[in-house]
Amino acid sequence: MIWDNQFALDILPRLLKAFLQYTLVITVLATLLAAALGLVMAVIRYSKVPVLSQITSGFLQFIRATPIPVQLFFVYYVLPDMGVLVGAVTTGVLVLGVHYASYFAEVYRGGIESIPKGQWEASTALSLPMKTVWQRVVLPQAFRKILPSLGNYVISMFKEVPFLLFISVPELVAQAKDIGGSSYRYIEPFTICGLIYLLASYPASVAMRKLETRLETT
Amino acid sequence: MKGFDLGPWLGLLGHGLWVTVYATILGTVLAVIVAFALGLLSLQQHAVPRTIARIIVEFFRGTSLVVQLFWIVYAMPLLLGYKLDNQVGAILALGLNFGAYGAEVVRGAIKAVPKPQREACTALNLTAVHRFRRVILPQALPLMIPPAGNLVVQLIKSTPLMFLVGVVDLFTVGDEIRRGQPGSVALVYLGLLAVFFLLSMAVVAITQLLENWAKRRLGQKPVRISTATVAGAAPVGEVI
Numbered sequence: 001m002i003w004d005n006q007f008a009l010d011i012l013p014r015l016l017k018a019f020l021q022y023t024l025v026i027t028v029l030a031t032l033l034a035a036a037l038g039l040v041m042a043v044i045r046y047s048k049v050p051v052l053s054q055i056t057s058g059f060l061q062f063i064r065a066t067p068i069p070v071q072l073f074f075v076y077y078v079l080p081d082m083g084v085l086v087g088a089v090t091t092g093v094l095v096l097g098v099h100y101a102s103y104f105a106e107v108y109r110g111g112i113e114s115i116p117k118g119q120w121e122a123s124t125a126l127s128l129p130m131k132t133v134w135q136r137v138v139l140p141q142a143f144r145k146i147l148p149s150l151g152n153y154v155i156s157m158f159k160e161v162p163f164l165l166f167i168s169v170p171e172l173v174a175q176a177k178d179i180g181g182s183s184y185r186y187i188e189p190f191t192i193c194g195l196i197y198l199l200a201s202y203p204a205s206v207a208m209r210k211l212e213t214r215l216e217t218t
Numbered sequence: 219m220k221g222f223d224l225g226p227w228l229g230l231l232g233h234g235l236w237v238t239v240y241a242t243i244l245g246t247v248l249a250v251i252v253a254f255a256l257g258l259l260s261l262q263q264h265a266v267p268r269t270i271a272r273i274i275v276e277f278f279r280g281t282s283l284v285v286q287l288f289w290i291v292y293a294m295p296l297l298l299g300y301k302l303d304n305q306v307g308a309i310l311a312l313g314l315n316f317g318a319y320g321a322e323v324v325r326g327a328i329k330a331v332p333k334p335q336r337e338a339c340t341a342l343n344l345t346a347v348h349r350f351r352r353v354i355l356p357q358a359l360p361l362m363i364p365p366a367g368n369l370v371v372q373l374i375k376s377t378p379l380m381f382l383v384g385v386v387d388l389f390t391v392g393d394e395i396r397r398g399q400p401g402s403v404a405l406v407y408l409g410l411l412a413v414f415f416l417l418s419m420a421v422v423a424i425t426q427l428l429e430n431w432a433k434r435r436l437g438q439k440p441v442r443i444s445t446a447t448v449a450g451a452a453p454v455g456e457v458i
Contacts, residue, residue: 173285201281
């Protein structure tokens, strides 16, 4: 029999649990890290502090241009040599978070740079304090522009959580592979994986597209 | 790094590098074909081909590449009773997945060609093929090339997935060196990072050369060649 309903139902709870407990949790934690770290790096680049700014740019470019699996192994195998012990899940959150922070920083920068010069000039003309300029003028406008991009990156990251298979994080796809290996039934676990991913990411990307149209400033 | 000797590994490293480059090239070729096929289908007037293309694109974009790879390598043989070589399976997964993202790039770029261009073609009584080859495509190409280049960088970054299905690529060779030469971990992974970085930069440079070529054909100004724009702000598959 090619597709066994009973078998599919039997493994569904285990897969869903792995999805909720690892895939989703890791996505959320890595997103928070990426959002915070990305902001820090964007500010450093924006501040144009001579050497620091260039180093940050170079680092961001390097992170974006190298594969997540290599970064995972680097952190997972090299840090313990230096006396820092990190678990697989922590490594995963760290690597995904830093990797996507490099994209987030780029998005933040684009958002801030997209604010027309006139807005800054008008704020100066009204002699608004710097804090108000950022809080009331620049950030609210920038935020609208970058929200859909950030959302799309989170969806991309969500689909790259299975890369953590490289360091044996027991997330959804790793569980499916385990089930396949022990039962020699691969069709059900991997099809269910695909369906779970599709059901989670398709509505999310449709929502992002809607948000994009809704937030568009005219 | 006392006692680390790269010598015995050079042959294997060369092989791994070749497998990675080879998978990138074939994956890209397949992705371009898939991208044009699906992109053009999704621009058809008839609802049927358009819907089919949309479903395929959303399917490949919505399920993770890793899932697709495992499905092709492990589940498909049980379904078809025929087993593809794992390397072929990996290239297929890369090509289909990035082809689906590329379809959005193709679609967006062709839609961005101004409507009067099409109307002028009708006025001049050009055939559909002529119109596409000589008017629409040359104007859409410079728009497609930068996001397509970003996708190829993403594709290179995904080639280590071959390790998961037992294909001996550059990443796998790195892992073997790590096991064979204790104490070489930092060096091995810094080396791998450097090589992948250079490969990505090579793609960025080629992308810019292609973009300039496409722009010159239109009489537009070329962009300055620089590697400062790697994998820019557009997320994978974001509609341009």
